[in-house]
Amino acid sequence: MVVKVYGPDYASTKRVIACLIEKEIEFETVPINIFNGDTKKPEFLALQPFGVVPVIEDEDGTLFESRAIIRYCAQKYESQGTALFGKTSRERGLVEQWLEVEAHNFHPPVYNLVVNIMFSSQLGITPDPKVIEESEEKLGKVLDIYEMRLSRNKYLAGDFFSLADLSHLPFTQYLVGGVGKEYMIRGRKHVSAWWDNISNRASWKKILQL
Numbered sequence: 001m002v003v004k005v006y007g008p009d010y011a012s013t014k015r016v017i018a019c020l021i022e023k024e025i026e027f028e029t030v031p032i033n034i035f036n037g038d039t040k041k042p043e044f045l046a047l048q049p050f051g052v053v054p055v056i057e058d059e060d061g062t063l064f065e066s067r068a069i070i071r072y073c074a075q076k077y078e079s080q081g082t083a084l085f086g087k088t089s090r091e092r093g094l095v096e097q098w099l100e101v102e103a104h105n106f107h108p109p110v111y112n113l114v115v116n117i118m119f120s121s122q123l124g125i126t127p128d129p130k131v132i133e134e135s136e137e138k139l140g141k142v143l144d145i146y147e148m149r150l151s152r153n154k155y156l157a158g159d160f161f162s163l164a165d166l167s168h169l170p171f172t173q174y175l176v177g178g179v180g181k182e183y184m185i186r187g188r189k190h191v192s193a194w195w196d197n198i199s200n201r202a203s204w205k206k207i208l209q210l
Contacts (some may be wrong), residue, residue, distance in 0.1 A: 007032040009054025011170030019070040021203035053074035084163045094157040098164035109135040110171045118178040150190035165198045187199040
Protein backbone atom coordinates (compact mmCIF):
# COMPACT_ATOMS: atom_id res chain seq x y z
CA MET A 1 0.00 0.00 0.00
CA VAL A 2 1.21 3.49 -0.86
CA VAL A 3 1.69 5.65 2.25
CA LYS A 4 -0.78 8.55 2.26
CA VAL A 5 0.56 11.77 3.82
CA TYR A 6 -1.82 14.50 4.96
CA GLY A 7 -0.55 18.09 5.05
CA PRO A 8 2.43 18.32 2.65
CA ASP A 9 2.82 22.11 2.65
CA TYR A 10 4.00 22.46 6.25
CA ALA A 11 7.31 21.99 8.02
CA SER A 12 6.52 18.98 10.18
CA THR A 13 4.98 17.19 7.20
CA LYS A 14 8.13 17.86 5.18
CA ARG A 15 10.06 16.09 7.95
CA VAL A 16 7.96 12.99 7.21
CA ILE A 17 8.27 13.27 3.44
CA ALA A 18 12.05 13.63 3.68
CA CYS A 19 12.13 10.38 5.65
CA LEU A 20 9.92 8.60 3.12
CA ILE A 21 12.18 9.68 0.26
CA GLU A 22 15.34 8.65 2.13
CA LYS A 23 13.78 5.25 2.87
CA GLU A 24 12.58 4.84 -0.75
CA ILE A 25 8.96 4.46 0.35
CA GLU A 26 6.23 5.15 -2.19
CA PHE A 27 3.80 7.81 -1.01
CA GLU A 28 1.08 10.19 -2.10
CA THR A 29 0.10 13.49 -0.52
CA VAL A 30 -3.25 14.93 0.53
CA PRO A 31 -3.26 18.77 0.74
CA ILE A 32 -4.51 20.16 4.04
CA ASN A 33 -4.95 23.90 4.63
CA ILE A 34 -4.48 24.61 8.32
CA PHE A 35 -5.43 28.26 7.88
CA ASN A 36 -8.93 27.65 6.48
CA GLY A 37 -10.02 25.11 9.04
CA ASP A 38 -9.30 21.82 7.24
CA THR A 39 -7.79 20.33 10.39
CA LYS A 40 -10.97 21.01 12.39
CA LYS A 41 -13.29 19.19 10.02
CA PRO A 42 -14.81 15.92 11.30
CA GLU A 43 -13.19 13.80 8.60
CA PHE A 44 -9.73 15.04 9.59
CA LEU A 45 -10.38 14.81 13.33
CA ALA A 46 -11.30 11.17 12.77
CA LEU A 47 -7.67 10.70 11.71
CA GLN A 48 -6.00 13.13 14.13
CA PRO A 49 -8.14 14.03 17.17
CA PHE A 50 -5.86 16.95 18.11
CA GLY A 51 -6.38 18.58 14.72
CA VAL A 52 -2.78 19.06 13.58
CA VAL A 53 -0.69 17.80 10.68
CA PRO A 54 0.93 15.53 9.65
CA VAL A 55 -0.92 12.24 9.57
CA ILE A 56 -0.04 9.15 7.57
CA GLU A 57 -2.14 6.17 6.53
CA ASP A 58 -0.72 2.82 5.47
CA GLU A 59 -1.77 -0.83 5.62
CA ASP A 60 -1.28 -0.81 9.40
CA GLY A 61 -3.61 2.14 9.98
CA THR A 62 -3.05 5.81 10.81
CA LEU A 63 -0.23 7.48 12.72
CA PHE A 64 0.36 11.08 13.73
CA GLU A 65 3.13 13.21 15.30
CA SER A 66 5.96 13.69 12.82
CA ARG A 67 8.80 12.33 14.96
CA ALA A 68 6.81 9.22 15.82
CA ILE A 69 6.11 8.75 12.12
CA ILE A 70 9.75 9.01 11.05
CA ARG A 71 10.81 6.57 13.77
CA TYR A 72 8.11 4.16 12.60
CA CYS A 73 9.13 4.40 8.95
CA ALA A 74 12.84 4.07 9.68
CA GLN A 75 12.15 0.91 11.71
CA LYS A 76 9.51 -0.66 9.47
CA TYR A 77 11.57 -0.18 6.31
CA GLU A 78 14.93 -0.74 7.98
CA SER A 79 16.23 -2.94 5.15
CA GLN A 80 15.82 -0.32 2.40
CA GLY A 81 17.11 3.15 1.67
CA THR A 82 19.26 5.16 4.05
CA ALA A 83 20.03 3.59 7.45
CA LEU A 84 18.52 6.46 9.41
CA PHE A 85 19.00 4.81 12.81
CA GLY A 86 22.61 3.88 12.11
CA LYS A 87 23.79 0.28 12.18
CA THR A 88 24.48 -0.51 15.84
CA SER A 89 22.66 -0.19 19.15
CA ARG A 90 25.09 2.55 20.17
CA GLU A 91 24.42 4.51 17.00
CA ARG A 92 20.68 4.18 17.46
CA GLY A 93 21.01 5.45 21.02
CA LEU A 94 22.85 8.53 19.78
CA VAL A 95 20.25 9.11 17.06
CA GLU A 96 17.49 8.94 19.66
CA GLN A 97 19.43 11.26 21.96
CA TRP A 98 19.81 13.98 19.32
CA LEU A 99 16.23 13.55 18.17
CA GLU A 100 15.21 14.37 21.72
CA VAL A 101 17.54 17.38 21.70
CA GLU A 102 15.92 18.60 18.49
CA ALA A 103 12.42 18.16 19.91
CA HIS A 104 13.02 19.71 23.34
CA ASN A 105 15.89 22.18 22.91
CA PHE A 106 16.07 23.26 19.26
CA HIS A 107 12.43 23.17 18.21
CA PRO A 108 10.74 25.37 20.88
CA PRO A 109 12.77 28.54 20.25
CA VAL A 110 12.92 28.14 16.46
CA TYR A 111 9.16 27.48 16.40
CA ASN A 112 8.54 30.70 18.35
CA LEU A 113 10.64 32.63 15.84
CA VAL A 114 8.79 31.11 12.90
CA VAL A 115 5.35 31.81 14.37
CA ASN A 116 6.14 35.38 15.39
CA ILE A 117 8.08 36.40 12.28
CA MET A 118 6.62 34.36 9.42
CA PHE A 119 3.06 33.39 10.27
CA SER A 120 1.75 35.92 12.79
CA SER A 121 -0.61 37.59 10.31
CA GLN A 122 -2.03 34.29 9.06
CA LEU A 123 -2.53 33.11 12.62
CA GLY A 124 -4.08 36.41 13.71
CA ILE A 125 -1.51 37.16 16.40
CA THR A 126 0.66 40.19 17.12
CA PRO A 127 4.41 39.47 16.99
CA ASP A 128 5.95 39.68 20.44
CA PRO A 129 9.41 41.34 20.37
CA LYS A 130 10.26 39.91 23.79
CA VAL A 131 9.46 36.35 22.68
CA ILE A 132 11.53 36.88 19.54
CA GLU A 133 14.51 38.18 21.52
CA GLU A 134 14.34 35.45 24.16
CA SER A 135 13.87 32.71 21.57
CA GLU A 136 16.85 33.90 19.54
CA GLU A 137 18.99 33.91 22.67
CA LYS A 138 17.89 30.38 23.63
CA LEU A 139 18.43 29.08 20.11
CA GLY A 140 21.89 30.64 20.02
CA LYS A 141 22.89 28.70 23.13
CA VAL A 142 21.62 25.46 21.56
CA LEU A 143 23.53 26.13 18.36
CA ASP A 144 26.70 26.79 20.38
CA ILE A 145 26.40 23.25 21.72
CA TYR A 146 25.80 21.98 18.19
CA GLU A 147 28.96 23.79 17.08
CA MET A 148 31.01 21.90 19.66
CA ARG A 149 29.40 18.59 18.74
CA LEU A 150 29.84 19.11 15.01
CA SER A 151 33.48 20.09 15.43
CA ARG A 152 34.05 16.42 16.32
CA ASN A 153 31.48 14.69 14.11
CA LYS A 154 30.21 15.28 10.59
CA TYR A 155 26.63 14.71 11.75
CA LEU A 156 24.88 14.98 15.10
CA ALA A 157 24.84 11.26 15.93
CA GLY A 158 28.27 10.54 14.44
CA ASP A 159 29.69 10.28 10.95
CA PHE A 160 26.44 9.14 9.31
CA PHE A 161 23.29 11.01 8.26
CA SER A 162 20.37 10.03 10.49
CA LEU A 163 16.88 10.93 11.66
CA ALA A 164 18.53 13.36 14.08
CA ASP A 165 19.84 15.49 11.21
CA LEU A 166 16.79 15.00 9.01
CA SER A 167 14.46 16.22 11.74
CA HIS A 168 16.16 19.63 11.71
CA LEU A 169 15.63 20.28 8.01
CA PRO A 170 12.18 21.94 7.86
CA PHE A 171 12.52 24.52 10.60
CA THR A 172 16.16 25.32 9.84
CA GLN A 173 15.02 26.04 6.29
CA TYR A 174 12.56 28.55 7.75
CA LEU A 175 15.30 29.99 9.98
CA VAL A 176 17.67 30.71 7.09
CA GLY A 177 14.79 31.73 4.80
CA GLY A 178 11.61 33.47 5.86
CA VAL A 179 12.71 34.15 9.43
CA GLY A 180 15.81 35.96 8.16
CA LYS A 181 18.20 34.58 10.78
CA GLU A 182 20.68 32.86 8.47
CA TYR A 183 23.57 34.42 10.39
CA MET A 184 22.76 32.13 13.31
CA ILE A 185 23.83 29.22 11.11
CA ARG A 186 26.55 30.95 9.05
CA GLY A 187 28.20 32.46 12.12
CA ARG A 188 29.10 28.98 13.36
CA LYS A 189 31.63 27.27 11.11
CA HIS A 190 30.74 23.66 11.82
CA VAL A 191 26.99 24.22 12.03
CA SER A 192 27.20 26.01 8.68
CA ALA A 193 29.07 23.11 7.05
CA TRP A 194 26.55 20.64 8.53
CA TRP A 195 23.63 22.67 7.21
CA ASP A 196 25.16 22.86 3.73
CA ASN A 197 25.63 19.09 3.82
CA ILE A 198 22.15 18.06 4.95
CA SER A 199 20.25 20.72 2.99
CA ASN A 200 21.92 19.57 -0.23
CA ARG A 201 20.73 16.01 0.07
CA ALA A 202 18.69 14.86 -2.91
CA SER A 203 15.67 14.15 -0.69
CA TRP A 204 15.50 17.70 0.61
CA LYS A 205 16.13 19.26 -2.79
CA LYS A 206 13.23 17.23 -4.15
CA ILE A 207 10.94 18.54 -1.42
CA LEU A 208 11.92 22.14 -2.12
CA GLN A 209 11.20 21.60 -5.80
CA LEU A 210 7.76 20.20 -4.93
